[in-house]
Amino acid sequence: MGRLFWKILLTFWLTLLVAGGVTGIAVWVHHNNLQAMEKEVIVRPSSILAVKAAANTFLYGGTAALRNMLQEQKDEAPEELQIYAVDANGKELLERAVSDDTLQRVRASLGQNLKLPIVRQVQAGTENYLLFAPLAGQYPQFQQERRLSPPRHISASTLIISGIAASFLSSFFLAWYFSQPINILRKAFRVAAEGDLSQRVTPIIGSRRDEIADLGNDFDNMATKLQTLMASQRRLLHDISHELRSPLARLQTSIGLAHQQPEKVASSLARIEHEAERLDTLVGEVLTLSRLESGVPQPLDEYIDILELADAVIDDARFEANALSRQVVFQCDVENSPIIQGHGELLYRALENVVRNAIHHTPEGTAVTLAIHQNSANARLQITVDDQGTGVPEEELASIFEPFQRSSNANPSRSGYGLGLAIARRAVESHGGTIRAMNRADRGLRVEIIL
Template identity: 55%
Template sequence: MGRLFWKFFFFIWLAQLTTIAAVSTTFWLEHRAQEERLAQLGRNPPPSPELRPDGRPFPPGRFLRPGGPPRPGFPFVPVVPLVATLLASLIFAALLAWYFSKPIRNLRSAFEAVVNGDLAVRLGPVMGKRSDELADLGRNFDRMASHLSTLIDGQRRLLHDVSHELRSPLARLQAAIGLARQQPEKLESSLGRIERESERMDKLVGELLTLSRLEAGVMGAMDETISMDELVSDVVADARFEAEYIGRTVQYSGRGEALVKGNAELLHRALENVVRNALRHTPEGGMVALEVHLDASGNDVRFAVLDQGPGVPEKELNAIFEPFMRGESSQYNDGHGLGLAIARRVVEAHGGRIRAANRAGGGLCVEIVLPATCG
């Protein structure tokens, strides 16, 4: 038994003993008050036992008989009930102390396991069918441990993916440098390769820094009133310029003026990431459609990007918003898989939500819903 058990036991039993003492004291005081009332009446005990109506004497002892004075003797003390009550209180205090201290001991053991790196420990099974505050504390611990496990697994996966993403351009840089040394006549092409790989690494590091700031909650001012029509028009203009170069088209349709409160630069980057992702997965000659409108209630702004790409397997629809997730079936692996992850963080920071769904006619639809403002 731990110290907590004995503390519970001591205080519970002390409370029960106090109750028993209070009851016994009350009984004693009542008895003394009865004696004093009889003394005031001037009634003295008779010299000899009086008889019952049937001729038999009353038993010895101090009691009130009808029409007669009290008998001499000792006051009645309920010894047997008191001893039984003490024993019952001991058992009850022990059971109650065990009931309260056991889940706390389990919680302490679970915390020690987490400190030692075991994030798989759970308290739900050992709590049984309890439905009190201690059981709620155990369920909160399980949620905390599960969330910590998810975060740590995500950090490990992120570190692995970053290492993998950096290794490839570094390897190509080393190959280009070696080629330039071995074949001086190809110096110009080698320098071009070094420049492209340097830009690729710079872009990757920039996106990682952006993602890190978003996850840390460092997003700057979030109190701008943004016109979604103007913001999307800027995104569409940039997307059409890029689409024309790679042989795609961009179609835009907007209905109604919509205002959003937040950070215009972050929202521009989030929408741009979604649109560029759609352009990258749309085949040459295809079209990317953008739609912006207020919902029927006027409380939300809906922004949809529809491409004509191969779509995404159903099991990967949620995973594509994770860092470095590009899909096993994707044939376009020239990106880092950070664009949609950044978009999701930005949208959630603005109180919105983002989701992806496969279109019935082929392709993917990414929908962003943001809370509208009145201005």
């Protein structure tokens, strides 16, 4: 058992013991007060009703009505329950004898919170009476029996031991209930710290529904996310090494040809320069993706005019598209140029990568369409990029935004590493936006960016 278990156990146990002790003392005091009262007055439902009836008679009929009621009780049933009415001078209304000790104890009971109206103090105008049903000289059978049934004889030590045992058992199970899932979480964290991210605690904790169960669920989500990131990191390293191997091999081949065939040095140097540029591009994209995936927040302190950003992307894209016999069309239904706060270079890279990807996948003689729409209802900006290519298989639409993932419909002769859309997704998400791909109904692929 851990320290938390003992803290919870002792806290709840001591709390129960104190609460039980206070309750026991209160019950004992109340019981003693009733025991003291039953020596002087009748403590039964019949006496409570009779005292209440006498009080109402006095309040609504006055002293005369009360005297008639008490006299009638005395004359018609002298051996039955009798109600006494004593004024402030200690004189009983029917001049029946009441001892000073009895009267003193009955008056003292008015200040005790017995929760039983067996004694009533009533007042109407200048007259007030103390109403009660005494034992002495009345209701003789009560002198032979106790009105409060005596409890079964149980020793005080037995009661105390039973209370301590019951409070300990309840505190023990309560402490176990709270500390057991904490221990499970502690073991799971230790296993995760050792590198095993496959541990899950929700099936072990069970079906409980509380904050501890929510904590276990959060741990499972964290472990799943870390496991995914670790797998993604390993896959990324594997893909990077694979992508680097090909240009490095071509570099080595070009260098070997330059040594073996001096007359082809110029062509070998051109090949070496081309492969070096490809390596530089690959390293730059990998660094950009690594920076976006590192979790370090990018500064979003620039105010960006989206139409100016789109114009800059289109100017660069048209230069490349014209060389490939393709066109870029721009559509916009936004009246006022929207301004957003963010990182201009990241948004430029995101939109440029999507447009350049579309240019390389649309056939010659066709156009890529960049459109900007604004939803005034929810202040959302929608940017769509459409091409007229073959599209992407439905099962691959989500994976094309992963690093080094290329569609199976992609032209194998086209150079690329599958990092452009991955960078675009990270850049858009860092601005609180979303990006997704969908096949168009007629032909081609649409990439939709929501900001």
